[in-house]
Amino acid sequence: MRYVTHMVEISEVDDPRVDDFRDLSRADRRPDRPGGRGLVIAEGVVVVERLLASPYPVRALFGVRRRIEALAGATAALDVPAYVASADVMAQVVGFHLNRGVLAVADRAPVIPPAELIERSRRLVVLEGIGDHENLGALFRNAAALGVDGVLLGAGCSDPLYRRSVRVSMGHVLRVPFAHLESWPEDLKLLRDNGFRLAALTPRADAKSLRDAALDEGRVAVLLGSEGPGLTEEAITAADLAVRIPMAGGVDSLNVATAGAIAFNAMSGA
Amino acid sequence: MRYVTHMVEISEVDDPRVDDFRDLSRADRRPDRPGGRGLVIAEGVVVVERLLASPYPVRALFGVRRRIEALAGATAALDVPAYVASADVMAQVVGFHLNRGVLAVADRAPVIPPAELIERSRRLVVLEGIGDHENLGALFRNAAALGVDGVLLGAGCSDPLYRRSVRVSMGHVLRVPFAHLESWPEDLKLLRDNGFRLAALTPRADAKSLRDAALDEGRVAVLLGSEGPGLTEEAITAADLAVRIPMAGGVDSLNVATAGAIAFNAMSGA
Numbered sequence: 166m167r168y169v170t171h172m173v174e175i176s177e178v179d180d181p182r183v184d185d186f187r188d189l190s191r192a193d194r195r196p197d198r199p200g201g202r203g204l205v206i207a208e209g210v211v212v213v214e215r216l217l218a219s220p221y222p223v224r225a226l227f228g229v230r231r232r233i234e235a236l237a238g239a240t241a242a243l244d245v246p247a248y249v250a251s252a253d254v255m256a257q258v259v260g261f262h263l264n265r266g267v268l269a270v271a272d273r274a275p276v277i278p279p280a281e282l283i284e285r286s287r288r289l290v291v292l293e294g295i296g297d298h299e300n301l302g303a304l305f306r307n308a309a310a311l312g313v314d315g316v317l318l319g320a321g322c323s324d325p326l327y328r329r330s331v332r333v334s335m336g337h338v339l340r341v342p343f344a345h346l347e348s349w350p351e352d353l354k355l356l357r358d359n360g361f362r363l364a365a366l367t368p369r370a371d372a373k374s375l376r377d378a379a380l381d382e383g384r385v386a387v388l389l390g391s392e393g394p395g396l397t398e399e400a401i402t403a404a405d406l407a408v409r410i411p412m413a414g415g416v417d418s419l420n421v422a423t424a425g426a427i428a429f430n431a432m433s434g435a
Numbered sequence: 436m437r438y439v440t441h442m443v444e445i446s447e448v449d450d451p452r453v454d455d456f457r458d459l460s461r462a463d464r465r466p467d468r469p470g471g472r473g474l475v476i477a478e479g480v481v482v483v484e485r486l487l488a489s490p491y492p493v494r495a496l497f498g499v500r501r502r503i504e505a506l507a508g509a510t511a512a513l514d515v516p517a518y519v520a521s522a523d524v525m526a527q528v529v530g531f532h533l534n535r536g537v538l539a540v541a542d543r544a545p546v547i548p549p550a551e552l553i554e555r556s557r558r559l560v561v562l563e564g565i566g567d568h569e570n571l572g573a574l575f576r577n578a579a580a581l582g583v584d585g586v587l588l589g590a591g592c593s594d595p596l597y598r599r600s601v602r603v604s605m606g607h608v609l610r611v612p613f614a615h616l617e618s619w620p621e622d623l624k625l626l627r628d629n630g631f632r633l634a635a636l637t638p639r640a641d642a643k644s645l646r647d648a649a650l651d652e653g654r655v656a657v658l659l660g661s662e663g664p665g666l667t668e669e670a671i672t673a674a675d676l677a678v679r680i681p682m683a684g685g686v687d688s689l690n691v692a693t694a695g696a697i698a699f700n701a702m703s704g705a
Contacts, residue, residue, distance in 0.1 A: 312683035
């Protein structure tokens with residue numbers, strides 16, 4: 166097996182070597198691990214490749230032979246076990262049939278202090294109350310595509326490393342650095358101290374139209390709130406300006422990740 | 436019952452009066468109906484309200500009492516039956532438990548000839564190969580939010596009135612007019628004959644950057660292809676210009692509905 170350093174056949178469902186992959190639908194919550202948070206799980210060839218290229222320390226791969234072999238290029242230099250099983254054994258271990266046929270697990274990487282992320286960035290996104298894992302994942306995907314340097318998580322956000330967020334982000338939560346703002350919204354001061362202009366995205370009629378806000382100039386952080394309630398009054402007040410995407414009459418609003426994409430595109434100087 | 440003209444209690448699962456709502460997961464495909472296509476189905480109070488406000492002839496509502504009553508304002512003037520059942524009876528009729536608690540069905544409205552839609556519009560979207568019902572629904576939602584006047588469906592698109600598209604669009608497929616281009620891509624000529632500039636969205640490096648394409652000037656139609664393969668060569672050739680959203684290096688692409696939203700925002704003169 167020249168493809169992967171340690172390709173290991175798994176034929177028994179209860180083999181303890183694949184315990185990291187067991188009962189995948191609950192694998193995000195692990196009371197036995199620091200903070201009660203689970204391992205980072207990547208599903209499918211593309212996302213596994215992104216995990217392998219990320220700073221997250223990969224523990225193992227698990228998949229059907231065809232998919233493990235498809236990853237040969239990315240795993241050749243790695244010293245991690247690649248467990249190979251039939252689709253049937255795999256389904257019994259993870260608890261459901263997995264279309265994508267391959268998984269990888271990694272430990273969490275050390276968290277980045279927000280001051281460090283802010284210092285090295287020019288374009289940031291600050292999220293408040295994004296509890297929905299799919300929206301959170303989609304925001305990371307859009308941030309990666311449109312050149313956002315990092316994401317700051319304010320109050321009420323979910324864990325971006327939750328399995329569904331990793332999947333919806335196409336693995337970009339593993340690529341776009343993020344940090345947690347502990348005091349909310351006080352820590353927005355960290356941005357202002359570093360010369361960032363804070364633009365709160367809101368549908369309010371008195372907000373500045375996006376095209377007049379010159380978000381592509383200087384250091385800018387866009388604040389996004391949850392779909393529905395939007396940003397809190399406190400967050401809007403803490404920002405330097407309120408910005409709106411001009412909407413057609415009668416339509417409530419865009420999905421938050423879509424609204425974010427429009428703002429990220431406006432920030433991009435490309 | 437002053438709320439709805441015909442509020443009718445349904446207590447038996449096999450009551451034929453709710454046959455339109457039976458086995459909802461297969462209700463889109465009805466070999467017994469014209470073109471083999473099913474009725475238009477709206478789920479949830481917001482989407483049902485949009486259906487009631489649309490040109491689609493509503494046949495009936497079906498829901499738990501609380502939801503039917505929440506629609507009192509919208510249904511007061513209508514002469515359609517509102518069938519009321521317990522959540523349990525409703526689940527047995529439709530085939531699964533329905534969180535949103537209310538449904539409405541309508542007949543299809545007459546199709547709009549493309550020439551008519553083109554003539555009365557200034558900003559249009561032309562879709563090619565959008566087979567994914569969720570992407571199609573999301574495109575309509577974004578089109579509605581960002582002031583697109585209509586959608587033209589080219590080759591390889593799904594039916595926007597499929598149940599999942601209606602739901603993901605938040606009912607906006609019922610609000611944004613659409614028409615089918617029969618000859619593809621020859622019928623794009625209809626747009627050019629009406630003074631439209633056709634902008635093909637593509638990640639190609641030699642395409643013009645979105646911000647330099649002045650999509651907010653004059654009559655413009657944006658062409659969008661499916662995620663993955665994108666627009667066909669024929670469609671790009673038939674367009675007047677190729678336009679790209681500047682992307683950060685290494686990222687494949689945005690979701691097609693998200694890319695569309697960025698283009699629709701660029702088209703919007705607001």
